[in-house]
Amino acid sequence: MKGSKLTRDPYGLVGTTLAHRYxxxxxxxxxxxxxxxxxxxxxxxxxVAVKVLKPDLALADPELVEAFFKEAKATVGLDHPYIVRVxxxxxxxxxxxxxxxxxxxxxxxxxEIRRRGPLPPEQVATFLEQIGEALAHAHAxxxxxxxxxxxxxxxxxxYKGELIPKILDFGIAKVLHSTASARVSRAMGTVHYASPEQFRAGAAIDHRSDIYSLGIVAYQMLTGRVPFDAASVERVIYEHLHVPPPSPRGFRPDLPPAVEEVLERALAKDPEARFSSALELAxxxxxxxxxxxxxxxxxxRDARTRAPVAAALVYLDGRYAGQTDAEGKWTVRGLAARPxxxxVASPRHHLWRETxxxxxxxxxxxxxxxxxxxLGSxxxxCAVAHAEVFLDGVRVSVTDERGSCMLDRIRAGRHRITVRHPRYAPAHIxxxxxxxxxxxxxxTLRPRRGRIFARLAKKKEGMTARATATEEELSPSSALFDTLADAATQRITPAAPTEENARPRVTARWWRSRRALAGGIVGLGLAGFGLALWLWRGSEDVPSPAPEVRQETTSAETVSPPSPPPPEPSRRSEAPSATPIRRPPSAIPSLTSPPQAGSPVETAPVKEPSSRIEETTSASxxxxxxxVxxxxxHFTAGRYDDALREYHAAQRLxxxxxxxxxxxxxxxxxxxxxxxxxxxxxxxTDGPYAAVARNHVKMLEKKRPKPKP
Structure with a gap:
């Protein structure tokens, strides 16, 4: 797309940048x-080469710009060695x-024609074959x-040092012919190469119009002139419609008579009488x-059943050439005399290749x-409708309304199947x-966990009745929070400012700002931890009370006075387990009164292992x-000893x-x-903070003092 440099730019675009990048x-x-x-x-x-549509064409019809971009989108997909890449x-x-x-x-x-004159027939044949392949790619x-x-x-x-043609301006002419007037066609200078149907009002234009134009190009490559070259545009159009082309042998007697027959068929006035494709013309x-x-x-044929293989794809020298018919047959004529x-490719058969x-x-x-x-099936x-099915990482199907899916023509061997659905965790097999x-x-697809808002709503509904029954037992000073998230995100009311701590000291303000920022970050992290801990220790939608705990002792000093459990006649108790039970998120065990100071429980001797297990399983x-x-x-206030004591108490429970x-x-x-x-x-090692804990371990490993050599 390189041409001679022009000294004058009629539109003044040289030196400008288009679309901020060209x-x-x-x-x-x-x-x-x-x-x-x-x-x-x-x-x-x-x-790159930038082709700007002329302003008189772009501004003459507002619909031209829209049609131009629509056709340009289609031509971008033309990927062929003999078509210029857009x-x-x-x-x-x-x-x-x-x-x-x-x-x-x-x-x-x-x-090239202006410089050399008529081209050799062999080179014309090569150009026609290359152009025919490109047109077949676009027409398909x-x-x-x-x-x-x-x-x-x-x-x-x-790369071989040989001249090859590349077709330019695919699709632009279609936009102009469909939106502009006959004046535009004359201005384009294409009247000498246009097909007769392009001058007929309402005539259908298909790929055979390109075959007519290619015949005129072949005529010009052989003779150095076009077949219809009258003095006026109207006369040229008339000759396209009614006058047969002159014999090319009149301008070049060395051409074989068969060439004249080929050009006459390519330049037929009736599109039905022309070649069916550009490759056939070549x-x-x-x-x-x-x-x-x-x-x-x-x-x-199928090697096993001997049945014909229909719709098999045929490739000739690496390019698509067609497909077999219903009887498994395919024919090509005019094949060049060379290897x-x-x-031949079929989805149910191995690839066949031969020279x-x-x-x-x-x-x-x-x-x-x-x-x-x-092949197998x-x-x-999976009992889940509209779930995506992946075979070896490639999406192949979707389950029906019953959650079923049939995969046919699967190659024998080991495969990995994955089923995905937005509301369920992925399943692999x-x-x-x-x-x-x-x-x-x-x-079996399991529902995704962590739908926080739905679980919070169910949790709140399940706690309404229990909160009413236990409201009188808990004093305002010792009342427990409903959820661990509330406990972790509880707000501490700051002390009222005094005259002493309100002095405008820049250093103190800066230090307090840093402490406030650090405290806010730590508090936010603890709030997220509390919410994750509450979700991790959740339960089913229907909560059940904690099992009744019995402590068998032989000493009267070690027996703690029992506290009456809250009345729950409609709930069934659970059987105690011999191992610690991790409760699901929504379990709401019955509340017991906190032990009083100096009670026998605080000074009780160490019990047997079975008794300790019972206490562990009954921990609320x-x-x-x-x-927590x-x-x-304590942690937010910087009282780390007290915080460690409380965390150890939770750890023991x-x-x-x-x-x-x-x-x-x-x-x-x-x-x-x-x-x-x-x-x-x-x-x-488990839960939402396992990955964060591993990062802390890695950082602590770096802080460990290295042994001196």
């Missing part, structure tokens, strides 16, 4: 539709749309060029100049036997698929929460709670007792 450095060409600039990307410094599309500050394309160093086919995606002409073919040098031209190849036929790599040599005028028939893949049932068999799998979560709340108060060990580790770390802190953090 700096225009040089004007390289002006065409009928737009202006081409050489630009540089400001971030990547890559050289990388971006945007709009200038003045409302002019532009395209960003790869920068090509070369010359146009129009310049429903994109028609509508403006094929020598100026829209850029000749560049490939192969017919190659055959007409005496270089036509042979014919290749493929018959695809070709033929590949085939084609001869001029010869006919080859290949029997392709495709070996079937060892999986019936998955590994299975072995056997060839020809159906594997039935059942997965609210009692643990009270110790008091410890949090529930030795299996890892979060209490985390709090103990925090206190030891604050006091500088790194070895004790490390041991406490190592006990926190």
């Amino acid at each position: 700096h225009l450095e040089e004007l390289v060409g002006i065409g009928g539709m737009g202006v081409v600039y050489r630009a540089r990307h400001r971030v990547t410094t890559a050289t 990388t971006d599309a945007a709009m200038t500050d003045d409302g002019l749309p532009f395209l960003v394309m790869e920068w090509l160093s070369g010359r146009t086919l129009e310049e 995606r429903g994109i028609v060029h509508r403006d094929l002409k020598p100026a829209n073919f850029m000749l560049v040098t490939d 192969r017919a031209f190659r055959h007409a100049i005496g270089q036509g190849g042979g014919e290749l036929r493929l018959e695809c 070709h790599i033929v590949e 085939v040599s084609s001869e001029r005028g010869g006919e080859s028939v290949l029997l392709v036997e495709l070996n079937p893949l060892p 999986i019936l998955l049932q 590994e299975c072995d698929v056997v060839e020809g068999e159906m594997l039935s799998l059942g997965l 979560p609210l009692a643990i929460a009270e110790h 709340r008091r410890g949090n108060e 529930d030795p299996s709670n890892p979060d209490v060990y985390y709090l103990i580790g925090l206190v030891h770390e604050r006091r500088g007792e790194y070895e004790a802190a490390r041991e406490a953090f190592q006990q926190c």
